[in-house]
Amino acid sequence: MRLCCLLNVGRASVASSILPWSFEPTMHSEIIYDVLVVGGGNAALCAAISARLTGSTVLVLEAAPQALRGGNSRHTRNLRCMHEGPADLLTGSYPLSEYFKDLLQVTGGRTNEKLALMTLRESSNCQEWMRQKGVRFQRALGGTLHLSRTNAFFLGGGKALLNAYYRAAAAMGVEIEYDAEVRGLDIRDGRFHSATVLRDGGTRTVRARALVAASGGYQGNLEWLKEVWGDAADNFIIRGTPYDTGTVLRGLMDCGVKTAGDPAQCHAVAVDARSPRFDGGIVTRVDCVSLGIVVNRDALRFYDEGEDFWPKRYAVWGRLIAEQPDQIAHAIIDAKSMGLFVPPLYPPHQAGSLPELAALLTLAPEALERTVAAFNASVQPGTFDHAVLDDNKTEGLNPPKSHWARPLDTPPFFAYPLRPGITFTYLGVEVDEKARVVMKDDKPAENVFAAGEIMAGNILGQGYLAGIGMTIGTVFGRIAGEEASRVVHG
């Protein structure tokens, strides 16, 4: 048997020197599955369940161990739903037109309009389908009230949702293998034949009549990140799962599948520099940027910290810090701002004076004092109100701070060290409205489908809209599963 696509990426490239790829795999499964789902997150499980519900035999191959299954869905907590009136736990209405406008705004128009509108429309019936599979929802509470109209929250978050899906899938007879990493795909002329799977130290070939690739992007692949970002990537923190190595994505690309989404872009936010290298998820966030100033290694400010509400701006700061020397920055606030934001995981550096704080941060004390003095001097009188775009701003400062600018004058001073935190990458494969991947000749593949982050770039060319990742995964997962069944059973 000929494997046309040997994957040569990241960890795979290391392994390929050890693994005898030309060597006939030791185990041959006699079973031919109807649908093979690669991946173990929300989109993968939605695809597996809907393929099973439409009569297919299904195997799910999840690269992570059982306890860490679920890809980046582990770190999510809601999905964005269109609804015409108060729906269940969602308040008010969120019509298609508004949803689409929001999407156009965050993507700057970089979206496949047809696929986007279909996804947003389909999002209105996701909740019911999810409930039937055991997913539980909750009202938006506390710090997420601003999303109570647009986003349906999973009770307990993404991992609870995944637990429900895995239970439902197992109950209906979907086979699931963990620690099973797909290393090779046999796709010829747009037709999938088999996958090579590494598990328990050995490889084997899995044959199926259709493939659903739902294995995410490549944010866990440091070598690939370095290809794009250079040495700066050494200082990136990966908020998402380390199991998103992009092996399957690269494999599909090598097999002649067309790509979608910016290859050089990733969703990156400012995270605490002390966070774990991988998989730190939501708790790595630091939400005090808009309350103070942010300085780089040279104790200089570099961007308007008060440009807009934090939920609308947090996603630009990852890129901003990635562009700074050594990819490091420090958010500095004074005692006035303590308690006004969600407490981060790590305690702040704290000092009674700015020079002392600078010493803790290994910044030049006089440089920090200069920066703060210039900032304080430019702050105009106004009324501070963090809940609105207030009139507290700087005058004659470059870069300015447009809102919530209050002098840093009340000790103790606090600082949180920041690094770029990669949530996910945008590069994916192009799909059509049936979730079939599109080959380089613009023809859809016969039996190869994609769902979730691996194709999110079709709809989300850039930017992000809270909860839309799970919407794309759920909608396309369901379509991919059903269409895969259709290909198999006619």
Add this chain to the structure above:
Amino acid sequence: MSTVDSVPLLQLLKDGERAMQICNACRYCEGFCAVFPAMERRLSFSPKDLTYLANLCHDCRECLYSCQYAPPHEFGLNLPKVMAGLRRETYRKFAWPSFVVNILGQTGPALVLSLLLSPALFFLGMFVFHGPGAVFSAHSVEEGSFYRVLSHGAMVGGFGFVGLFVLVAFAMEFRNFWRGTGGRADSWLDARAMGRAIRDSLNLRYLGGGDDQGCAYPDERASSTRRWYHHLTFYGFSLCFASTTLAAIYHNFLGWKAPYELMSLPVVLGVVGGLGLVAGPLGLLRLKSIQDPEPADPLQRRMDIAFLVLLLLTSGTGLLLLALRETAAMGVILAVHLGVVMGLFLTMPYGKFVHGIYRFGALIRFAKEERES
């Protein structure tokens, strides 16, 4: 109250503080129960805060299975287990009088007292004061037959004294908890907060998993079985208590002496309550035997089992007494029943029963905080 915090307590407090800092930065579990909204009102977690939060936790375990930071993640977060450990220390720390907890808070001595010592004393008393003839003869269900083997005065005197002591102990423990979690002397006297706490206790709201579909006990699937077995246990116990109280009223104010007819109110209440108090503890013991051990505190297990066994024997011997009250075995069974009940009462302030007192206090505080925030 013990003045020196034990070493494990210090470690637990450290673990608890760390867990709460992670949780407070995440907040995905805020829909499950009261612990998370209470946590969100805080920026730091003192031992007082942690004691309050740990007792507010109903051990529904949803948060472990939903946790993206649970082991083998490098944060290794297991909140239910940390909370259970903190509760265990609470039971020791706030016990009154504190030295007794070192004896009766131990499973061995508690069971020896309840199952051997106390029944033996009752039996000895009967034997000494009423003679073997009275104890071992067959009895008829006539008024006052119980008192032929044990005088009414001894029964009322013994249980009255112990009952009063237990009530005082509960009150002191509640006070210790209230102060130990930072409350001002009588600020718990808050009708609205108490009303809410009573409601949430009586229906075990926080074993509902946030959407009333049940909680993750004995395993990760949402289930209401623990809630129902606890209801059977609690309401069974309450009916038995009501039966005894009613009987005391019959005796002292109406002059009607036990035993009572099968269709009399004390017997009906006692039978219905007793059946609940058999089924409930049995169910809870079964769930405990099949539970996922990961979120459980292994050091708490024996105390839980001891309490459930005592409840089970209380109801079991009570029902047996009803069935055999006309036979020659009545004397022995009465001694065993009264002995077990006495043992249960004596060990209650130092055993698992106190979880109800502290959790009720925590629910009052939660209701107050929610209103004031």
